[in-house]
Amino acid sequence: MKLTLKIWRQKNTNDKGAFKTYDIDGVSPDMSFLEMIDVLNEQLIEKDEDPVHFDHDCREGICGMCSMYINGEPHGPLKGVTTCQLHMRSFSDGETITIEPWRAKAFPVVKDLAVDRSAFDRVIQAGGYVSVNTGGTPDANEIPIPKSVADEAFDAATCIGCGACVAACKNASAMLFVSAKISQLSMLPQGQVEKSERAEKMVAQMDAEGFGACTNTGACSAECPKGIDLKNIARMNREYLGSKMGSSN
Amino acid sequence: MSWLTDTLTSSIGRKVIMSLTGLFLIIFLIVHLSGNFQLLMDDGGLQFNAYAKFMTSNPLIKFTSYGLYAFILLHIIMSAVLAAKNRKARPVGYAKVKGSANSAWASRNMGILGTVILIFLVIHMRSYWYEMHWGDIPMDAAGNKDLFKVVSASFAQWWYVAIYVVSMIFLAFHLSHGFSSAFQTLGVNHKKYTPFIKGLGIVYAILIPAAFASIPLYMFFNN
Ligand code: HEM
Ligand code: SF4
Ligand code: FES
Numbered sequence: 001m002k003l004t005l006k007i008w009r010q011k012n013t014n015d016k017g018a019f020k021t022y023d024i025d026g027v028s029p030d031m032s033f034l035e036m037i038d039v040l041n042e043q044l045i046e047k048d049e050d051p052v053h054f055d056h057d058c059r060e061g062i063c064g065m066c067s068m069y070i071n072g073e074p075h076g077p078l079k080g081v082t083t084c085q086l087h088m089r090s091f092s093d094g095e096t097i098t099i100e101p102w103r104a105k106a107f108p109v110v111k112d113l114a115v116d117r118s119a120f121d122r123v124i125q126a127g128g129y130v131s132v133n134t135g136g137t138p139d140a141n142e143i144p145i146p147k148s149v150a151d152e153a154f155d156a157a158t159c160i161g162c163g164a165c166v167a168a169c170k171n172a173s174a175m176l177f178v179s180a181k182i183s184q185l186s187m188l189p190q191g192q193v194e195k196s197e198r199a200e201k202m203v204a205q206m207d208a209e210g211f212g213a214c215t216n217t218g219a220c221s222a223e224c225p226k227g228i229d230l231k232n233i234a235r236m237n238r239e240y241l242g243s244k245m246g247s248s249n
Numbered sequence: 250m251s252w253l254t255d256t257l258t259s260s261i262g263r264k265v266i267m268s269l270t271g272l273f274l275i276i277f278l279i280v281h282l283s284g285n286f287q288l289l290m291d292d293g294g295l296q297f298n299a300y301a302k303f304m305t306s307n308p309l310i311k312f313t314s315y316g317l318y319a320f321i322l323l324h325i326i327m328s329a330v331l332a333a334k335n336r337k338a339r340p341v342g343y344a345k346v347k348g349s350a351n352s353a354w355a356s357r358n359m360g361i362l363g364t365v366i367l368i369f370l371v372i373h374m375r376s377y378w379y380e381m382h383w384g385d386i387p388m389d390a391a392g393n394k395d396l397f398k399v400v401s402a403s404f405a406q407w408w409y410v411a412i413y414v415v416s417m418i419f420l421a422f423h424l425s426h427g428f429s430s431a432f433q434t435l436g437v438n439h440k441k442y443t444p445f446i447k448g449l450g451i452v453y454a455i456l457i458p459a460a461f462a463s464i465p466l467y468m469f470f471n472n
Pocket of ligand 1: 215328359366428
């Protein structure tokens, strides 16, 4: 395959940055998108040019590190996958592909396509934990949890913190991520103790980081590689409002 | 800050204000529409004028109308605050955005749709509300201000009817997302009820604006 790549290049956080166009030939349709960028980078290194910086780690769709806003969508055109699981067969020969970093005030560009997502870490630090001692690995089914609840909590827990929801949202809102992280704990017995406080603290941190509000467009969920559902956001709103109104402080 | 201001200035709190004021406006539209249907009575507007008099003089209705003005203003002001905040959350935009791949057009353009509705509201208030309160309107046979005459005169102009109908289309799109969105904002998302709410929202968003638009159309073509 022959492709034209329009890639965002930016030296550092303070640099203004601009698009640069590269032509690449001999791309196999079976390559993953990241492998295709690897090939480009080898060519750039041979020419003594600065390779394109991008985030990646596991390359098997579980770590959430890879990002890239490809042709107007986070993680590209294929639904339910991360960029490392996107293959070049999803594109056509001769196509021009526009590649941008996640765009959000709370996700400053580090270099080129790599952004700093530590705002997510600070939201987790604000309340995404349980401080009760849960002991060693318990025997299975020691704590009775209905299957439907366990399933729903697990669905929320599949969020890999990639930030595609923020990238997709027209408001750069982090509500899908934050609501998934609130839900995975608040539905299970171990998460009950700090349930209401957790929603208040995590939402406050989310706002402080400068993420936008939710317009319920559903773009986050449609682009989420793990298909996190909007009902998590409704649950977060319930818990947040309930806690604000019901708590004694 | 107190817990209340803290809540109402949070990203979720602001949306709750949008949602509650929006739902209030949704209920108001039904009341307004049932009043408008009196325009179609074949009595030269006597019934409609008596109703207009009642709506501007009854103390309870007056009180409610101040609430309505406040809610509309709150809805508009909060939408401006949210729009500004949301824009600030993404200072550098994308070169290419494929919104149609993940969301409905109306949901991405609530601000534009709302702004057109706002412009319509200004025209609408100037034409009838202002005239009723401070305009020079002749009396009808029963001694009430003949607002019917003002309304039917405006609906005799094709361009006025066109503005009205087009605005109702914008309202329909605003509500096609707004109705169900308001419930999601309040935390109502349930396997049993959400499909019903979404369906009801679409039915409402089509029927109510269509019914509003049918009145000027009927009066224009019956003229
Ligand atoms: C009769 C007129 C109107 C009705 C019935 C109405 C109703 C609604 C409803 C139910 C929502 C959804 C709230 C939510 O998502 O929680 C909404 C959202 C919205 N409305 Fe209206 N509205 C009206 C007029 C306006 C006007 C005049 C404006 C602006 C000038 C406006 C701007 C907006 C915006 C920007 C949103 C989306 C806010 C967001 O989610 O970020 N609306 N409206
Ligand atoms: S909710 Fe989905 S899109 Fe958002 S961070 Fe989690 S996995 Fe990524
Ligand atoms: S590199 Fe780990 S999910 Fe893509």
